[in-house]
Amino acid sequence: MTAVETRVLGDDSVRDRLLLAAIDIFNQKGYASTSVREIVEAAGVTKPALYYYFQSKEGIYLAILEEAHKEFTRCLEACRQATGTVRERITELFVTIYELMRLNMGVVRLIHAVFYGPPQGAPAFDFERFHLALWNAIRDLVLEGVERGEVRAGNIEVFTLALHGASNVCMEVELAHPTQDLGVDVLRQVVDTVFTGLMPLPATAAS
Amino acid sequence: MTAVETRVLGDDSVRDRLLLAAIDIFNQKGYASTSVREIVEAAGVTKPALYYYFQSKEGIYLAILEEAHKEFTRCLEACRQATGTVRERITELFVTIYELMRLNMGVVRLIHAVFYGPPQGAPAFDFERFHLALWNAIRDLVLEGVERGEVRAGNIEVFTLALHGASNVCMEVELAHPTQDLGVDVLRQVVDTVFTGLMPLPATAAS
Numbered sequence: 259m260t261a262v263e264t265r266v267l268g269d270d271s272v273r274d275r276l277l278l279a280a281i282d283i284f285n286q287k288g289y290a291s292t293s294v295r296e297i298v299e300a301a302g303v304t305k306p307a308l309y310y311y312f313q314s315k316e317g318i319y320l321a322i323l324e325e326a327h328k329e330f331t332r333c334l335e336a337c338r339q340a341t342g343t344v345r346e347r348i349t350e351l352f353v354t355i356y357e358l359m360r361l362n363m364g365v366v367r368l369i370h371a372v373f374y375g376p377p378q379g380a381p382a383f384d385f386e387r388f389h390l391a392l393w394n395a396i397r398d399l400v401l402e403g404v405e406r407g408e409v410r411a412g413n414i415e416v417f418t419l420a421l422h423g424a425s426n427v428c429m430e431v432e433l434a435h436p437t438q439d440l441g442v443d444v445l446r447q448v449v450d451t452v453f454t455g456l457m458p459l460p461a462t463a464a465s
Numbered sequence: 466m467t468a469v470e471t472r473v474l475g476d477d478s479v480r481d482r483l484l485l486a487a488i489d490i491f492n493q494k495g496y497a498s499t500s501v502r503e504i505v506e507a508a509g510v511t512k513p514a515l516y517y518y519f520q521s522k523e524g525i526y527l528a529i530l531e532e533a534h535k536e537f538t539r540c541l542e543a544c545r546q547a548t549g550t551v552r553e554r555i556t557e558l559f560v561t562i563y564e565l566m567r568l569n570m571g572v573v574r575l576i577h578a579v580f581y582g583p584p585q586g587a588p589a590f591d592f593e594r595f596h597l598a599l600w601n602a603i604r605d606l607v608l609e610g611v612e613r614g615e616v617r618a619g620n621i622e623v624f625t626l627a628l629h630g631a632s633n634v635c636m637e638v639e640l641a642h643p644t645q646d647l648g649v650d651v652l653r654q655v656v657d658t659v660f661t662g663l664m665p666l667p668a669t670a671a672s
Binding site for chain 2: 286367374377389413416419420426428430447451452456
């Protein structure tokens, strides 16, 4: 989820080439088995270049995650500034994150490998920040929806989970079962279906 | 997701002790770094016992996954035999799988570690079977719901994803963010919320 992968076509700076190569090799071999030599060879640069920008293997790994987090936060921030109904903004939030994910599958895979995989000696990183930021963004929109009468009164945690699930399941299928090939249109329809269950019922039926 | 963890209190056979120990050590150290010696020591048995039941480290690993798959399939089969409305049966299906997962977190963690983690030299296992079996079970219930007039006409893939998401998100929070401590009641409410979005709208409002 870094800006790096999305920038790659327009920008082939040494720093970005190193980041992309590191994502690739970490995913192929795992963090523990990856060497600085392999990263610099894949990037087509020399070891001092890596040491200059990132100091170490730990450094380049943390830079990947920090950039991913920065880009993710930027996304959430942009969605927070958006206008429209709560339904529209939740849909756009999920579409934005889904597209960010699809452009940065390497980083998403790396995060999953470290988070769920066996201990590999990677330096600590607070992955919970991703979850909490997204959770809060959804919950705030649900709360606003209730306030505006766009969402019926109910258990906010439950509504947040229901919407979160719509986005999660599409991202998980994309990551783990890519042959199902969902795409943004299906995501929109899933969010729409779930949101229908959150609407004030009589008003919905009358419209 | 094997029957092993749920059986542990009542049955301490050597075979089960070995399976439980293996799940534990695989999760602590990763598949690649686990030795047969560590498994038998944790189980309090001798190497020949492991070789007798499972032949090898590969063998005990595959036995864990095969039992998990068997138990998962048994669950889906039981839900297929159930009676009641589609809404009730989908809810019970998810509750059953959620409880199975909570009783077997070690196996669930191991599956995630192997599926998402770096290559570790573990023998091949078709994890897609879990996904496909659950997907088909949900989709069949959605189709039956449409046929019976309990679910409105619509895109079956989208409805399947929406329901799948309700169950997925609760399992993921349980696995990755256990401090949120959801529980079965919250799961039921999430499924209920999503299902509301699938109902024939005018009938819902009138009832």
